[in-house]
Amino acid sequence: MKRKIGSLVISVLVAFLISIPVFILEREFAKEHSKDVRAQASRELTRIKDVMQADLQSALNYAHFLELIIQQDTDFTVEEFQLYAEMIIAENDFVTSAVLAPDGVVAFIYPITPQNDQFLGQDLLSEPEKRLSTQYAVKNRTAVVQGPFEENGTLMVYNRQPVFIDDTFYGFVSIGVNFYQLLEARDIEDKSGDILLALQVTSEINPRSAVVSWGNISIFDKDPEIDKLELSGEDWIFAAYPKGGWDKPSITYYPEQSAFFFIWVVSSVLLYLLLITYWNRREDAYHDGLTQTLNKKRFEKYVRTRLKNKKSRDTLLLIDIDGFKLINDKYGHAVGDYVLIVISDRLRKFVRKTDKVGRIGGDEFMVYLQDIATPEHVEALIEKLREKISYPIEYQNHTISISVSIGWAVAHAGTAFEQIYARADEAMYQQKCQGKA
Numbered sequence: 001m002k003r004k005i006g007s008l009v010i011s012v013l014v015a016f017l018i019s020i021p022v023f024i025l026e027r028e029f030a031k032e033h034s035k036d037v038r039a040q041a042s043r044e045l046t047r048i049k050d051v052m053q054a055d056l057q058s059a060l061n062y063a064h065f066l067e068l069i070i071q072q073d074t075d076f077t078v079e080e081f082q083l084y085a086e087m088i089i090a091e092n093d094f095v096t097s098a099v100l101a102p103d104g105v106v107a108f109i110y111p112i113t114p115q116n117d118q119f120l121g122q123d124l125l126s127e128p129e130k131r132l133s134t135q136y137a138v139k140n141r142t143a144v145v146q147g148p149f150e151e152n153g154t155l156m157v158y159n160r161q162p163v164f165i166d167d168t169f170y171g172f173v174s175i176g177v178n179f180y181q182l183l184e185a186r187d188i189e190d191k192s193g194d195i196l197l198a199l200q201v202t203s204e205i206n207p208r209s210a211v212v213s214w215g216n217i218s219i220f221d222k223d224p225e226i227d228k229l230e231l232s233g234e235d236w237i238f239a240a241y242p243k244g245g246w247d248k249p250s251i252t253y254y255p256e257q258s259a260f261f262f263i264w265v266v267s268s269v270l271l272y273l274l275l276i277t278y279w280n281r282r283e284d285a286y287h288d289g290l291t292q293t294l295n296k297k298r299f300e301k302y303v304r305t306r307l308k309n310k311k312s313r314d315t316l317l318l319i320d321i322d323g324f325k326l327i328n329d330k331y332g333h334a335v336g337d338y339v340l341i342v343i344s345d346r347l348r349k350f351v352r353k354t355d356k357v358g359r360i361g362g363d364e365f366m367v368y369l370q371d372i373a374t375p376e377h378v379e380a381l382i383e384k385l386r387e388k389i390s391y392p393i394e395y396q397n398h399t400i401s402i403s404v405s406i407g408w409a410v411a412h413a414g415t416a417f418e419q420i421y422a423r424a425d426e427a428m429y430q431q432k433c434q435g436k437a
Contacts, residue, residue: 034246038225041195041240045227048197049238051186053229055094056145056177058353060159062088062095063143065352066173067163072384074165078108085110088175091354093185097176099158104134104171115152124160124172132206133233137162138169144205144233148179148214155179155214159232179214190215191243198224198239205233216241288359290337291344299358303368304417314411315378317367317385318424319347320432322403324363331398338395339402346389373410382406405432 066084070076078100085098089110097116100108104125109116124134130146137144137160147157157177163170183189190197198215219241229236286298294302306312321327321343328336340363347357347365356368367385372378386404393400407428409420 037195037242037246041225041242042227044195044197045225045238045240048186048188049227049229049236051188052182052236055182055186056157056231058092060143060145060157060175060177062092062098063159063161063173063175066098066175067161070163070170070173071165072387081108082110094177094182095175096178096181097156099174099176100171101174102171103169104138129206133203134160134162134172136205136233137172142232145231146233147177148201194243195240196243200237200239201234202237203234215239288344291340291359293344293348293365294356294358296358296360299356299360299366299368300417302356303411303420306368306370307411307413307415307417307420310413312411312413313371313373315369315372316409316411316420316424317369317382318407318421318428319365319367319389320405320428321363322405322432327400331395331400335395335398335400339393339400342393343389343402343404346391347385350385350388368411378408378410382408407431 065088066081069080069084073080081098081100088098089095096111098110099106099119101124104123106119106122106124109119124130125138129149133144133146136142141162141164143159143161145157145159148155150156155178157179158174159177160172160174162172188197196216196219198213198217198219200213200217200220219239222241223246224239224241227238229238286294288295303316306314321339324336324339327339340359344357344359344365347367351357351367351369354370358366358368360366369378369381372381386406389404390402393402405428407424407426407430409423409427411420
């Protein structure tokens, strides 16, 4: 009897001793689970914020594009605005409207619909919900974001860009983005797995405007993970919170799962580090180290790929900075490098998202323009480009005059890159000989 009792006691004690680390591990796993859920929520917020920022910036940059067009063409007409608006809406899945408001009064909205016509004549500088933001935009000569707010049965976001011609206020150009279409295209919903999501939009410029909300707004009253996207004139605050709270574990851990989880974490971290290293090196190999434009090898590869498209009808520009050697000799190579950086930045800001800019060596750049091949269009664009990049460059106490020679050639599908480059190079050389800048 004593042996049975002793054996039972020892068995229970061993079982208890074995159970202790299991219980400890389970408690630790519960704590780790809470941390993991927070990390998951944080990653989801970061993803959403990055996607929204990239897509909104890409779409809303069109307002700045229209501003440049108006500034460069003082005889700009509504018909021309409509043509550009059609092009912009066709190129972007989220942009659904473009607004022209001379002196701040809405005069034209594309597309032309009865729903849009009701906003014609609206004074953006005096309308109660908009005036503080638009007045701020004019005073500070900066674009402002307004929205998302209800309009025609959907949520819209507007980027309102003030336009000045020779320091005189011309009016506004506005680009409208359909917020729901943006969410749908990026698979963003108010719930991601067990994570509830929400958004609040506030404006320090216009504090009297209504606070815009989307998603499970009640989670702001709990202890959510928060991430903020700062736009011009507005703060978009994203929140994430698990359906059952941070401390409620959704899975049960076992020793085998623990081992697998450890191996998975280590492997994932190692793979992540390897992939980051690979992508960083790949990115460095594709870009010029000074200007961050495409390098010669990558640019040529892109053009050759593009030329295989039978429907392509593009244009290659070859740009050379006139007298660059004199700049280096007079001011030094540091100034010369600064000039190259400024010129490359101006080129990137001028071209569209679908175009490519590359530095092929020294002071020569190449620009590849998609779906632009008519001589009239190309020549007009080159003149605007020349004007854009030829502004004098200020560096310390020096004012450096800039002029460029630009040659171009139509890039027909099936043509060898070397032939297109040779024609563009010859055209640029002829321009240099003629003394054009």
